[in-house]
Amino acid sequence: MEEETMQELRSKAAELLLREEYKDSISAYSQFISLCQDFISEKNPDAAVLERLRKSLCLAFSNRAEARSRLMEVTEALEDCDLALRIERSHVKTLLCKGKILLSLNRYGMALECFEAANLEAQSYENVDLVSGLLEKCKRLDYLSRNGGFDISDWVLSGFTSKTPEFAEYVGAVEISKSEISGRGLFATKHVESGTLLLVTKAIAVDRAIMPPDSSENAQLVIWKNFIDKVVDSASKCSRIKGLISMLSTGEDEESLGIPDIGSFTDSDISSEKLDMERMLSILDVNSILEDAISAKVLGKNVDYQGVGLWVLASFINHSCDPNVRRLHIGDHVVVHASRDVKAGEELTYAYFDILLPINNRREMATTWGFSCRCKRCKFEENIFLKQDMRDIDMVFGKKVVDMGNVVFRLEEAMRRWAIRGKGKGHLRASFWQAYHQVFECEKSMKKWGRKIPLMNVVVDSLVEVVGSDERIVKVFMDGLKRGRFNGAVEMEKALKLGRGVYGKIMKKQALRSLLQFGSAQE
Template identity: 55%
Template sequence: MRGEQFELEEDRDGPLELLQSLRSKATELLLREEWEESIKVYTEFIDLSRRQVSSTGGSDPDPDSIAKLRKSLCLALCNRAEARARLRDFLEAMRDCDQALEIEKTHFKTLLCKGKVLLGLSKYSLALECFKTALLDPQASDNLETVTVYIEKCKKLEFQAKTGAFDLSDWILSEFRGKCPELAEFIGSIEIKKSELSGRGLFATKNIVAGTLVLVTKAVAIERGILGNGECGEKAQLIMWKNFVEEVTESVRKCGRTRRVVSALSTGQGEDSLEIPEIALFRPDEAFETCGDWKQSLDTEKLLSILDVNSLVEDAVSGKVMGKNKEYYGVGLWTLASFINHSCIPNARRLHVGDYVIVHASRDIKTGEEISFAYFDVLSPLEKRKEMAESWGFCCGCSRCKFESVLYATNQEVREFEMGLERGVDAGNAVYMVEEGMKRWKVKGKDKGLLRASYWGVYDEIYNSERLMKRWGRKIPTMEVVVDSVSDVVGSDERLMKMAVEGMMKKHGGFSNIVEMEKIMKLGKGVYGKVVSKKKAMKTLLGIE
C-alpha cells in the first residue's frame, strides 16, 4: 500500500512535472524506509500541491484537475504521517492524518494509519473507531483480513485496559518463543499523594489482594545491552546511558504529552514543595489535545536530574525480566512507576515484559496504604540496610527501620547478638537466640516476621542443612511458620518461594499436599502476579512441573 501512486496528469507543465518528480522520489524513499528523508520530500510535495490547488481554483477552475490534486495531497499527507509514526512523532503524524481526512473522510489508508498511531498512543477505543470507519471505504474489501486483525487487537487491548485482566500463561508455556505478548496500559485503584517515606508516592484507593495488578505502563525509552566485566563493562554501561538519554530527549521533544508527564517527575530537589499531579495525567485515554501542544521547556540539566532519580534497571531485587530480554542489562523510564518509593516492608513487585513494566501487589495492601518496592535486599539486618540506603542516596524511615532502631538502641542483647553473627556464630544457635530473645524482648505478632526477615541468612542456612536441623529442629519454629511470617510483612520473594518448594519436596517427596501447594501458589502469585492464570504455567515458573 505504501507504493500506491498519485494520480496526476502526465503533462509537462512546470509545476506538475516537479510534482511528479517529487512524488516518485518520496515514494522510493518511503519504500526504502528512509523515514526522515521521505518526510522532507513529502513536505515539498505537499507545499507545492497546496499552492497548485490554490492557483488552479481561480476564475475558471478545472474540477477534474483540482480533484486529482486533492487526492494526491490526501495520499501524500497519509504517507508522511506513516513516516512520522515510524519515527514515533505521533503528534505530527496525527495532524497529517486529520488533514488528509478533511480532504477525504473515509480514505482507507489514512484511517488505517491513524488507527495504528492511536494504538501506539494506547488510545484503543479511538483506534477501534478508525478501523471500523475504514471498513466503509471500497478498498476495505481487498484488505478485510488486515482490518479485522486490528479491530480484534483493539478490542483485546481495550478490555485489558479496563479490567487489568492480563494472561501470559501461553507465552510462558511456549518457553517464551516468538514476540512478547502485546499489552495494554492499565492503571488500577491508585492515586498520587504526599508520602511519609519520601516526596510523593502511589497509594491504594481500595484493598488490593496479593498478586493483583496495580499498573501496567510502557517505557518512554529503554536501552538494553550486554555488559562485559571490569572496565569494558563500565564503558558499555556509559554508552548505554548516553543512548538512553538521547532516546528520552527525542521522545520529550516530539510529544507534548510525554514532555508533560516527564516534567512531573522529581529531580531529587525540593521534594516537599512538589506539585501533586492528578493520576489522570498518566492515563492513556487522557484527551490527546489536552497536552499535545504543552510548551513548557525541559532543559537538559533538569532532564538529566529526572533520569538520574527515576530511571529503573530491569533486573533488580524487586523486578523480574520475562522472556529473552533477561539475557540483557536494561535501563528505562516508566513514568508512573517512578512514583513508587522504597520501603523495607515492600508490598509490590514488578515484571518486565518487552518494553512494559507490570507492577503487582506482592502481599495484601489496605486502602490508603502506600505502594512500595524494595530498592535493595530487605532480607538483611538493619545496619546493612542502612548502608545500602545510603548508597542509594537516602535514609529509610519506614516503620520497620524505626522499630528495629529503637530495639537496637534500647537492648544490649540485640547488639551483642549481631556482633556474634559477625564473628560467625553457628546458624542453629543464632536462630535459637533470636527466637528466645523475641520472647524476652516482648516482640509479638508481625514484628516477629520483621526480625526473622532481618536475620533471614541464618534461617536460610539452618533450614537447608540436615545436620543443623537434626540438632536444632525441635527448638525452633518450622520452616513453614517462618516463611509465612516473613512473607506477611515483606511480601513474596523468590527465596521464600524456593524454600517453600524445597521444604515441601523434603517433607512429602513431591507436591501432593494440597494445603501446602496452595500456599506455594500464593507465594508464586506474589512474585509473578495474577498474569499467570493457568496452574501449569505457574508451576513451570516455580520449577515444579
C-alpha cells in the same frame, strides 16, 4: 508550468517514500504541499481542478504522515493525519496510519475509532485483511487495557520460548497522591489480595546488553548513554512522551510537586512542558530502574542480562523495607502486582534493594540510592538496635558464622524476653532471614536447632505478612515441602499463594508450579 512542477515533486516524493528514504520524501512532500496550497489560494481554480488538487493534497499529507511515523516523529505525523482527514474524513490509508501511531502510544480507545472508521470504508480498499487484522488486535488490547486480564501461563509452560504474551498498558485500582514517604506515591484505591495485578506499563525506552559480572564500568556507561539518547529522541519526536516525562520528579522540591490525575496515563492528551537537557538528566537519574533490580524477575532471560529503562507510572512507587508490591519485567512492559494483601488507601511500595537484611546493611544501600529510609520497620529496628543484645546478635550474624542456628536461637530468645509480637517479629526475622534460611536448608542444623526454634512455616507466615512474598522465601518453603516436613495439600495451596505474591496471578496452576520450581532452581 506550476502544475508540471507539482506533478514532478509529487512523483519524486512518492518514489522516495517507496525507497524508504523518509527524510527526503518528507521534504519533497512539504514542497509539493506548499506549492499546491499556494496554487489553490492564488489561482482560484475551477471546481474540477480544485477537487483534483484537494485529493492530491490529502494524499500528500497522508504520505508525509506515513514517512514521519516511520521516523517515529509521532506528533508531527499525527498532525499530518489530521490535516489529511480534514480534507477527506474517511481516507482509509490515513485512518490506518493514525490508528497505528495511536496504538504505539497505547491510546487504544482512539486507535479503535480510527480502525473502525477505516473498516467501514475498507470494502473498496485493497488490504481488507490488513484493516480487519489491525481492528481485531486493537480490540484485544483495548479490552486488556480495561480489565487487565493478562495470562502468562502458556509462555511460562513453554519455558519462555514461545512468543512473549500480548500486553496492553493497564491502570488498576491505583491513584497518585501525596506520600508520607517522599513527595508523591502510588496508592491502592481498594482492598486487593496478594497477586492482584495493579499496573502494566510500557517502557518509554530501554537499553539492554549481556553483561557478565566482570564487565567494565565503561560497558555500564555505554548502556546508560544509549538509554538516555533513546529517551531524548523519543521525547523530541512525541509531545505525549515529553509530557509524561515532565510529570516526573527531578528529586528536588518534592513537596511542591503537583499530583497528576491517574487518567492522564490512559487515553488522554498530555500537554508537554518545558524539558531542557539538565532537567531531563535529573529526571532519568531519579526515575530510571534496572531490569535486574532485586524486586524484578527478568523472566526467561540470560543471567548476565542487564537492562535500564524508564517506566513512567511505575516510577511513582516509593521504596519501603515493608514492601507490598513487586514488579516483573516482561518484554518492554513492567507488570506490578500486590505481593501481599493490601488495604484500600495503603501506599504501594516495592523494594529498591534487598530488604531481607538488617538495618545497617539496608542503610548503606539506601545511601547509594541517595536517600535514607524512614519506614516503620527502619524506625522499629533503630530502637531495637539500641539494645546491646541486639547488636551482639547482629555482630555474630555479620561474621557469616557457619552455624547460623545460634543467631536464630538468640534472636528468638531475645524477642521473647522483650515481648516483641506480631509485625515486630516479622521485621526482625526478615532482617536475619539469611540465618533462618541457612538453618532451614541444612539437615544438620535442623537436627541441632529444629526443636529450639519456631517452625519454618510459622517464620514464613510472619515474614510474608510484613515484607510480602519473595522467591527466596518461597524456595525455602518449597524445599520444606519436598522434604515432606509438612502436610501436602494445605501447604501446596499456601505455596501457590506465596507464588502469586512473587509472580502475580497465573491462570494455570501448572504454570505457577513450574514458576515455583524455576525460582528454586535459580540459585
